[in-house]
Amino acid sequence: MTKKYDLIVVGGGPSGLEAAKTAAENGLRVALFERKTDPAKIQRACAQMFLMNMDSFYNERMYFSREQRKWVFPVNNFTVDYGGDYREFYGCHFIAPNAEDRIEIGDYEKNASDGGTAAVVFDKGALLRGLYDGGLAAGVDFFLERNVTTVSSDRGGVTIKTSEGDTCTGTFCIAADGINSRLARLSGLNEERTFLFTAGSTSYYVSGVSFDRSEMICMGNCFDDGGLGTVHFCMLPSVYHEDEYWLYIGGDEKLDYFTRKSTFRKWFSGVEVGHKRCAVISAWGPAREPFKDNILFVGDSCWFAEAENTGALLSGHKAAMAVCKALHSGTADREGVMDYISWWRIHFPGTHNYQDFLCYAVFFRIFTEDELNYVHQLITQPLFWSLNPFNLYGHIMQGLKPHMERIQKEQPRLAAKLKQFSPDRAVPMMKPATRAGFPAYR
Numbered sequence: 001m002t003k004k005y006d007l008i009v010v011g012g013g014p015s016g017l018e019a020a021k022t023a024a025e026n027g028l029r030v031a032l033f034e035r036k037t038d039p040a041k042i043q044r045a046c047a048q049m050f051l052m053n054m055d056s057f058y059n060e061r062m063y064f065s066r067e068q069r070k071w072v073f074p075v076n077n078f079t080v081d082y083g084g085d086y087r088e089f090y091g092c093h094f095i096a097p098n099a100e101d102r103i104e105i106g107d108y109e110k111n112a113s114d115g116g117t118a119a120v121v122f123d124k125g126a127l128l129r130g131l132y133d134g135g136l137a138a139g140v141d142f143f144l145e146r147n148v149t150t151v152s153s154d155r156g157g158v159t160i161k162t163s164e165g166d167t168c169t170g171t172f173c174i175a176a177d178g179i180n181s182r183l184a185r186l187s188g189l190n191e192e193r194t195f196l197f198t199a200g201s202t203s204y205y206v207s208g209v210s211f212d213r214s215e216m217i218c219m220g221n222c223f224d225d226g227g228l229g230t231v232h233f234c235m236l237p238s239v240y241h242e243d244e245y246w247l248y249i250g251g252d253e254k255l256d257y258f259t260r261k262s263t264f265r266k267w268f269s270g271v272e273v274g275h276k277r278c279a280v281i282s283a284w285g286p287a288r289e290p291f292k293d294n295i296l297f298v299g300d301s302c303w304f305a306e307a308e309n310t311g312a313l314l315s316g317h318k319a320a321m322a323v324c325k326a327l328h329s330g331t332a333d334r335e336g337v338m339d340y341i342s343w344w345r346i347h348f349p350g351t352h353n354y355q356d357f358l359c360y361a362v363f364f365r366i367f368t369e370d371e372l373n374y375v376h377q378l379i380t381q382p383l384f385w386s387l388n389p390f391n392l393y394g395h396i397m398q399g400l401k402p403h404m405e406r407i408q409k410e411q412p413r414l415a416a417k418l419k420q421f422s423p424d425r426a427v428p429m430m431k432p433a434t435r436a437g438f439p440a441y442r
């Protein structure tokens with residue numbers, strides 16, 4: 001292959017496909033390399049929720065237009081067509097181990113009734129299919145089943161090589177190769193970043209689920225004295241079948257305990273697992289800037305764990321437009337794509353602290369079973385409706401604030417734990433717990 005491209009995109013997830021399509025639609029010669037056979041075939045776990053405009057996310061107020069079947073990004077002024085199925089849901093509940101008490105994020109009843117603000121679970125395969133077809137129509141050269149193994153930059157541009165024997169050069173490259181980005185490592189971007197942790201996750205599509213107010217995302221912990229210890233779960237409706245749910249839980253044994261033996265077993269009857277998806281995350285602190293030697297980094301590749309589909313589409317789009325501008329103004333270098341670099345710095349690390357994201361994932365793990373049951377019955381009113389993971393922890397703390405005096409009086413040990421917990425405790429707690437508890441709480 002000798003053709004020289006304006007832009008090479010590595011990775012065909014939401015960020016890479018959006019970048020390639022946008023650049024080609026705006027007149028650039030684009031090649032995209034993806035190691036999967038079919039970019040639209042989902043292999044990696046994803047809950048497939050789209051955050052909606054109830055809360056700002058990367059300073060965007062994205063929403064779904066049911067009429068136009070589009071994801072709309074009104075602040076950044078672009079849309080993404082979506083022809084797939086979707087399923088609305090109405091709240092986010094943190095559920096106590098007693099499977100009854102809950103901290104409610106969003107007013108379920110109000111959101112479920114006409115005029116409320118619903119959130120959406122979508123079919124990520126359909127989203128990717130639409131982006132891929134749009135890229136093909138715009139003239140992107142797709143190279144599938146290609147694993148990019150090396151990248152180098154010189155005055156001629158950026159050259160990548162694949163394990164299948166391809167060599168390809170572009171004036172710019174967009175690295176959209178996801179959370180475990182090889183390009184971030186090869187280009188030296190990770191040398192400026194702090195390694196945080198590695199984590200594996202398993203999720204299951206399960207049927208045979210039925211419980212009250214079930215069109216929501218719910219999260220919680222239950223406790224097995226028999227050896228599994230704390231069992232954390234997160235569950236939300238599946239877009240594929242009506243009685244099917246996406247259940248994120250730490251493996252087969254925990255799935256069995258949760259659905260058949262725990263206090264939550266009343267939610268399940270004749271559980272069947274449709275399919276299972278996994279993900280391994282190597283989490284690094286955010287890059288200082290999403291650029292190195294004419295490689296622009298987008299999506300998960302330069303952030304800390306998950307840019308989410310919103311952040312992936314946004315950054316892919318913005319990076320592509322910056323490359324268009326750079327090439328058409330004759331500044332094919334860092335200065336030329338400064339719009340993207342500055343935008344990313346302001347709207348990613350400048351707006352969201354990754355530790356806040358991790359906080360909501362680990363916060364409830366500091367409590368014992370009894371303490372959790374106690375905490376969950378304190379907040380009786382629904383809290384601000386948000387699915388922005390960077391803000392969830394803050395909303396819960398706001399909800400607990402008026403009860404602090406009571407907690408201090410009734411449960412001083414619990415009050416001390418609450419005071420001791422801070423966002424910088426979240427990273428050590430992402431490391432596996434031992435019998436002695438989580439690393440930050442020993």
Ligand SMILES: Cc1cc2nc3c(=O)[nH]c(=O)nc-3n(C[C@H](O)[C@H](O)[C@H](O)COP(=O)(O)OP(=O)(O)OC[C@H]3O[C@@H](n4cnc5c(N)ncnc54)[C@H](O)[C@@H]3O)c2cc1C
Pocket residue numbers: 010011012013014015016033034035036039045046047048049050051146147148149176177178179182201203248279298299300301305306307308309310312
């Ligand atoms: C358990 C879990 C639940 C999640 N839930 C949600 C959710 O509900 N909502 C949400 O918005 N987000 C969610 N996310 C996050 C979301 O999936 C990611 O943030 C998003 O997919 C990032 O998009 P991306 O394009 O940056 O990377 P990816 O989607 O990871 O795409 C990277 C692509 O690059 C390809 N690739 C990698 N290396 C190479 C190489 N060397 N050569 C060629 N190709 C390569 C891969 O095959 C892949 O297709 C979740 C993630 C996890 C793990």
